Amino acid sequence: MLRADVADVSAVDRLGLSELAPRVVQSEIRAMTVECDRVGGVNLAQGVCDTEVPAVVAEGATRAIRDGLNIYTRLDGIARLRNAIAAKVERTLGIAVDPDREVLVTSGTTGGFHAVAMALLNPGDEVLVFEPFYGYHANTLRSVRATAVPVALKEPDWALDLDTVRAAITPRTRAMVVNTPVNPCGKVFTRVELEGLAAIAQEFDLFIFTDEIYEHFIYGGVKHISPAMIPGMRERTIVMSGFSKTFSVTGWRVGYLLADAKWLGSIGYFHDLLYVCAPAPFQHGCADGVEQLGPEFYIDLAREHEAKRTMMVDALRAAGMTPHVPDGAYYVLASTGSLPGATAAEKARALLAKTGVAAVAGSAFFRPGKGEDLLRFCFAKKDADLAEACRRLKALAPK
Numbered sequence: 190m191l192r193a194d195v196a197d198v199s200a201v202d203r204l205g206l207s208e209l210a211p212r213v214v215q216s217e218i219r220a221m222t223v224e225c226d227r228v229g230g231v232n233l234a235q236g237v238c239d240t241e242v243p244a245v246v247a248e249g250a251t252r253a254i255r256d257g258l259n260i261y262t263r264l265d266g267i268a269r270l271r272n273a274i275a276a277k278v279e280r281t282l283g284i285a286v287d288p289d290r291e292v293l294v295t296s297g298t299t300g301g302f303h304a305v306a307m308a309l310l311n312p313g314d315e316v317l318v319f320e321p322f323y324g325y326h327a328n329t330l331r332s333v334r335a336t337a338v339p340v341a342l343k344e345p346d347w348a349l350d351l352d353t354v355r356a357a358i359t360p361r362t363r364a365m366v367v368n369t370p371v372n373p374c375g376k377v378f379t380r381v382e383l384e385g386l387a388a389i390a391q392e393f394d395l396f397i398f399t400d401e402i403y404e405h406f407i408y409g410g411v412k413h414i415s416p417a418m419i420p421g422m423r424e425r426t427i428v429m430s431g432f433s434k435t436f437s438v439t440g441w442r443v444g445y446l447l448a449d450a451k452w453l454g455s456i457g458y459f460h461d462l463l464y465v466c467a468p469a470p471f472q473h474g475c476a477d478g479v480e481q482l483g484p485e486f487y488i489d490l491a492r493e494h495e496a497k498r499t500m501m502v503d504a505l506r507a508a509g510m511t512p513h514v515p516d517g518a519y520y521v522l523a524s525t526g527s528l529p530g531a532t533a534a535e536k537a538r539a540l541l542a543k544t545g546v547a548a549v550a551g552s553a554f555f556r557p558g559k560g561e562d563l564l565r566f567c568f569a570k571k572d573a574d575l576a577e578a579c580r581r582l583k584a585l586a587p588k
Contacts, residue, residue: 209332216324217553221537225547231570231578234537234547236372236520238569240437240493245481250441250474258470264461265453266294266445267472273479274445281404282415284423290450293457294472296464298402298431298444303329304460305398305427309452310335310363316398317357317365319349321522321554323372326400338362339556345513347376351385358389364396367416370403373554373565374522375515377407380414387419397422401430402444403518405487408495411516417447424449427456432475434519434569435490441471494519494568497575501568504579507586510564519569522551525562526585533561540564544581 221234253259265271268288275288286292295301302325310316312334318326320339327337340357343350354365367386369378378386390397397416404413417426431444444467448456498514501521505512510526528543530536533550541547551563568575 209334216328217534217537218324218549221541221547221549224538224541228541228545230541230545230547231574231581232547233566233568233570233578234549236434236439236567236569238434238437238439238519239574240569240571242437243478243482243486246432246436246438246474246478248474249477250470253470253473258473260469262294262466262469262472264457264466265292266467267469267476270294270445270472270476270479273476274447277479278428278447282418284415284417284428284447286447287450291447291453293446293448293453293460294467295429295431295444295446295460296467297433297442298400298429298446299325299329300442300460300464300467301429301431301444301446301456302326302398302400303332304456304463305429305446305448306330306333306335307459307463308455309396309427313361314363315359315361316363317354319365319367319371320556321347321371321374321551321560322366323368323400324553326366326368335363336361337366342374342376347371347374347513349378349382349385351389354386354389358393362393362395364398365390366398366400368400369413369415370406370515370517372403372518373520373549373551374513375518375520377411377413377517380412380419383414383416383419387416387422390425391421395425397426399426399428401428402434404430405435405490406494406519407491407517408498409516413517424451427452432478435487436475436478437569438471438475441468441474443467443471443475497568497570497572500575500579501566504582505566508582509585509587510582519567521566521568522554522563523566525551525564533563537564544585546578546581 225232271288271292314335318337320341330337399416428447433439502512505523510523512521512523525536528536533552537550548564551560
């Protein structure tokens with residue numbers, strides 16, 4: 190029998206964080222949101238998308254709660270939503286999917302991506318991510334002990350260089366993440382670029398994990414193309430999207446993914462293990478939206494956000510912060526101008542202190558040492574809030 194003091198020392202020595210935990214910190218996006226809340230500023234840091242929820246979506250969720258639809262759903266989601274997603278995907282992307290075997294309703298696109306990583310990757314696998322990249326993609330890969338390998342897009346228009354992609358591939362490469370439109374820079378991958386990536390994926394036998402959450406935020410006649418639309422890519426492409434941005438319900442956590450039936454069972458298992466299911470009444474609200482909102486809704490959504498983009502870009506130019514004008518999504522990367530600070534994080538805090546407008550350090554979307562001259566601004570805000578933020582930014586203009 191161990192003496193109590195010896196047992197206590199042994200227990201204390203064994204307590205501690207995992208090997209992974211010390212390398213993961215609160216995202217700069219969340220940190221800036223907290224700081225913005227503290228000073229009562231205008232938050233253009235986090236993509237909360239606080240525009241109005243379509244009435245049919247809100248009413249559908251409320252009705253579901255009143256009707257008692259508040260218990261677990263099937264792990265792959267309610268049939269009505271899966272059927273609506275399958276019909277929408279065939280209508281908009283020209284891809285036929287089986288709603289019972291190839292569609293999974295997920296706890297947001299983030300939850301879907303985590304389940305995909307758990308089901309299809311092993312520790313030590315490498316996954317290409319295109320830089321600038323969304324930090325959650327890289328950190329999700331890290332959470333399953335995979336390695337995110339940045340592949341830089343070329344400024345100023347974030348062009349893809351296929352030779353750079355090939356140079357990044359090693360025997361451990363298992364997949365690539367394609368986020369189109371891209372958070373944070375708004376790049377929309379072209380069909381030619383995706384055909385090039387498809388050829389590489391087929392040559393090296395790689396998965397493509399594609400995050401298309403901003404698929405309906407497209408400007409200037411640009412077309413959204415999914416990698417799954419490229420001939421020969423259906424089996425190796427996992428398409429992830431959702432309703433957080435399109436319906437302005439980021440707090441509902443309802444997303445979906447499309448995958449070949451041979452992969453979906455295992456992905457669904459890990460999603461069930463992590464989340465059980467997406468919130469039941471919110472699934473019903475989203476189903477109402479997908480079923481009842483026609484093409485004009487998505488056209489108006491893009492037109493409305495294109496006007497917001499113009500407001501944001503004009504304000505940044507007036508403030509002396511040169512913007513990269515996005516073709517999609519609802520963010521603008523802009524130069525830090527004359528803001529004080531040695532790093533982008535310091536410059537973001539200086540901007541908040543001076544104007545009450547919160548942005549995110551560009552370095553949050555690059556490997557260490559890059560992005561220090563950039564800030565990211567979100568323009569998916571109510572018009573009054575966005576106008577106020579733009580007014581404050583314009584006050585930075587040289588006198």
